[in-house]
Amino acid sequence: MxxxxxxxxxxxxxxxxxxxxxxxxxxxxxxxxxxxxxxxxxxxxxxxxxxxxPDRDALVTALIIDAYTSSGDYQFASRDAQAGGDLVERLRAIGFSYRQWALDYPQRYQLIFGTPIPGYQAPMMEVLPSAARSLSALVSVIEELRIVNRLNADGFPAVQPGYEQMFDVWRGFAGDYDIFSLSIAMIIWSRVHGLVSLEVAGNMPPFGVDGSALYRYEIESIIGQFIK
Amino acid sequence: MxxxxxxxxxxxxxxxxxxxxxxxxxxxxxxxxxxxxxxxxxxxxxxxxxxxxPDRDALVTALIIDAYTSSGDYQFASRDAQAGGDLVERLRAIGFSYRQWALDYPQRYQLIFGTPIPGYQAPMMEVLPSAARSLSALVSVIEELRIVNRLNADGFPAVQPGYEQMFDVWRGFAGDYDIFSLSIAMIIWSRVHGLVSLEVAGNMPPFGVDGSALYRYEIESIIGQFIK
DNA sequence: AGACAATAATAAACACTGTATATTTACACC
DNA sequence: GGTGTAAATATACAGTGTTTATTATTGTCT
The missing domain is CATH 1.10.10 (Arc Repressor Mutant, subunit A)
Known part of the structure; x- marks a missing residue:
C-alpha cells in the first residue's frame, strides 16, 4: 500500500x-x-x-505560536474574571496567571523561552502576532491605568527613535495602545519573567525561598513602584 | 595506527x-x-x-561550570575595581557586569539558562559550587550593606523551614553570608536576569527601547527599592 | 464514463548524531 | 624484558532530519 x-x-x-x-x-x-x-x-x-x-522548524514555529496563544488565553481569562473590579486587582490577577501558566505547562514555557530545539531560531515576523497578543492583556490594563493617571514611572527611558513603524506593526496585532503603556508593560513582563524562568528551569538554588511567596512579594513591588 | x-x-x-x-x-x-x-x-x-x-552530558556540565566561573570572574573583577568606593557604586558595577558578560558571551549565557542541549538537565550538586560562587560577588556587597543597616526589604518573605542544611551547603561554596542577604541577592538576580535573558534570546519585541538605557533604569529601581 | 493531472502517501537512501564493544598498540613499572 | 594498564582506533547500532523517486488515490475536465 x-x-x-x-x-x-x-x-x-x-x-x-x-x-x-x-x-x-x-x-x-x-x-x-x-x-x-x-x-x-x-x-x-x-x-x-x-x-x-516544510521542515521541523516550521512545526516548532507552529507549536510556539500555539503556546503563546495558550499563555495569552490564561491572562485574558484572569483579567476578565476580575472585570468591573479594581484595575490593580486585575493587574494582580494577570501577574499570577503568568506564573500559573508556566507551572501548568513548563514544557511550553521552555519551548518559548528556553532554546530546546537545536539550531532553531524563532522567525520574529511569524511569531510576533501571537507573542504581541499574549502580552496585550497586561498592556490593556496598564493603558487603562495610564488613562486615569495612576501610572508612575518617572525617568523611564524614552523609546529609541526610528522604531515607530515597528510599533505600528505591534499595534496591528495587539491593540491600539500607547507606546508608554507598552514600555511599562515590558519592564513588568521582564520582572515576572525573571522570577518564573529561574523557577521553571530549576536555576533557583534550593534555599527554600517559597516560590509563590517570593512571587507575591515581587508582584506587590511592581504595583508599589509603578501604580499610584 | x-x-x-x-x-x-x-x-x-x-x-x-x-x-x-x-x-x-x-x-x-x-x-x-x-x-x-x-x-x-x-x-x-x-x-x-x-x-x-563519560558522555556528552558530562562535557556539557564541565562547560557550564566554566561558564559560571567566567561570569563570576566578571562580577568579582567589577566589584574589586570599585574597592574602597561606595557600596552602592560597587552594587551598580556588579549589576552592569552581569549584562556585559551576557552580551560578550551570549552563547555561554544560553548554555546556562537556555536549554540548548537535547535532554540535558544540569546536575545541581555538580554545578552548585560554581553557580553559588558566581552569585557571591553580589551577595558579598549585599551582606556589607546589611551590616551597616542600609538594606531595606520590609515584608520580604521568610525562607521556608527545613532548608537550613541546603543553605549550609551553599555557605561552604560561596562564603559565610547571612541568609537574608542571600535572599535579597536572589531577587535582585532575578530582576537583572529577566531583562538580560529576554534581550539575549531576542524575545524583547523590537520596539526600540534601548537595552542599556532600560537596564540602567532597572538597576536604579533596584537600588531605590532595596538600599536606604 | 474515461483520461488526466494533482495530491498525499510510501520506500529507500544520505549524512549526520551519541554511544557501546572489541581490538590494538604505546607506555610505565617490576 | 615481559606484563598489565591505559588510550586510542575500528566497527557497529540505533536514532535523527531530510531528499528523491515512486506509486496509488483523488478530484476535475472533456
Whole structure:
C-alpha cells in the first residue's frame, strides 16, 4: 500500500501532528521532539509530515505560536474574571496567571523561552502576532491605568527613535495602545519573567525561598513602584 | 595506527576538548555542539573523547561550570575595581557586569539558562559550587550593606523551614553570608536576569527601547527599592 | 464514463548524531 | 624484558532530519 484510502486516513492530519507533538513534549520534554517519533505514533512515515510542515522548524514555529496563544488565553481569562473590579486587582490577577501558566505547562514555557530545539531560531515576523497578543492583556490594563493617571514611572527611558513603524506593526496585532503603556508593560513582563524562568528551569538554588511567596512579594513591588 | 605516539599526541586533551567545544559553540551556537565535530577538529575519533568525559552530558556540565566561573570572574573583577568606593557604586558595577558578560558571551549565557542541549538537565550538586560562587560577588556587597543597616526589604518573605542544611551547603561554596542577604541577592538576580535573558534570546519585541538605557533604569529601581 | 493531472502517501537512501564493544598498540613499572 | 594498564582506533547500532523517486488515490475536465 502506497497511500491509504480516505477511510483509513487520519482526518486533519496537520492538527493531529501538532497534538502528538504536544503530547510527546509533555511526556519527554521539548528537547526530545522528533518528527520520526511523531510519525511512529501516528502510524505514518516521517516524510509524510513534510506535506504539512516544510521542515521541523516550521512545526516548532507552529507549536510556539500555539503556546503563546495558550499563555495569552490564561491572562485574558484572569483579567476578565476580575472585570468591573479594581484595575490593580486585575493587574494582580494577570501577574499570577503568568506564573500559573508556566507551572501548568513548563514544557511550553521552555519551548518559548528556553532554546530546546537545536539550531532553531524563532522567525520574529511569524511569531510576533501571537507573542504581541499574549502580552496585550497586561498592556490593556496598564493603558487603562495610564488613562486615569495612576501610572508612575518617572525617568523611564524614552523609546529609541526610528522604531515607530515597528510599533505600528505591534499595534496591528495587539491593540491600539500607547507606546508608554507598552514600555511599562515590558519592564513588568521582564520582572515576572525573571522570577518564573529561574523557577521553571530549576536555576533557583534550593534555599527554600517559597516560590509563590517570593512571587507575591515581587508582584506587590511592581504595583508599589509603578501604580499610584 | 591505533594509538598515536606521545609526540604526535595532543597534550592535555581534556582541556583541548573543552576549548574546541567553546570555539564551536561561539561559531555555531550551543545547540550545534557535537562530539564528532569536536573530534574531527582535533583529528581524533569520537570515542576517544569518552576517555575524558563519560558522555556528552558530562562535557556539557564541565562547560557550564566554566561558564559560571567566567561570569563570576566578571562580577568579582567589577566589584574589586570599585574597592574602597561606595557600596552602592560597587552594587551598580556588579549589576552592569552581569549584562556585559551576557552580551560578550551570549552563547555561554544560553548554555546556562537556555536549554540548548537535547535532554540535558544540569546536575545541581555538580554545578552548585560554581553557580553559588558566581552569585557571591553580589551577595558579598549585599551582606556589607546589611551590616551597616542600609538594606531595606520590609515584608520580604521568610525562607521556608527545613532548608537550613541546603543553605549550609551553599555557605561552604560561596562564603559565610547571612541568609537574608542571600535572599535579597536572589531577587535582585532575578530582576537583572529577566531583562538580560529576554534581550539575549531576542524575545524583547523590537520596539526600540534601548537595552542599556532600560537596564540602567532597572538597576536604579533596584537600588531605590532595596538600599536606604 | 474515461483520461488526466494533482495530491498525499510510501520506500529507500544520505549524512549526520551519541554511544557501546572489541581490538590494538604505546607506555610505565617490576 | 615481559606484563598489565591505559588510550586510542575500528566497527557497529540505533536514532535523527531530510531528499528523491515512486506509486496509488483523488478530484476535475472533456
Amino acid at each position: 502506497v497511500r491509504p484510502s480516505k477511510k483509513t486516513q487520519i482526518p486533519n492530519l496537520q492538527e493531529a501532528i501538532k497534538e502528538t507533538a504536544w503530547k510527546q513534549i509533555a511526556e519527554t520534554g521539548a528537547a526530545a521532539l522528533s518528527l520520526r517519533a511523531i510519525a511512529r505514533e501516528l502510524k505514518i512515515t516521517a516524510p509524510a509530515i513534510y506535506n504539512y510542515f | 591505533v594509538r598515536p605516539s606521545k609526540k604526535t599526541q595532543i597534550p592535555n586533551l581534556q582541556e583541548a576538548i573543552k576549548e574546541t567545544a567553546w570555539k564551536q559553540i561561539a561559531e555555531t551556537g550551543a545547540a550545534a555542539l557535537s562530539l564528532r565535530a569536536i573530534a574531527r577538529e582535533l583529528k581524533i575519533t569520537a570515542p576517544a573523547i569518552y576517555n575524558y568525559f
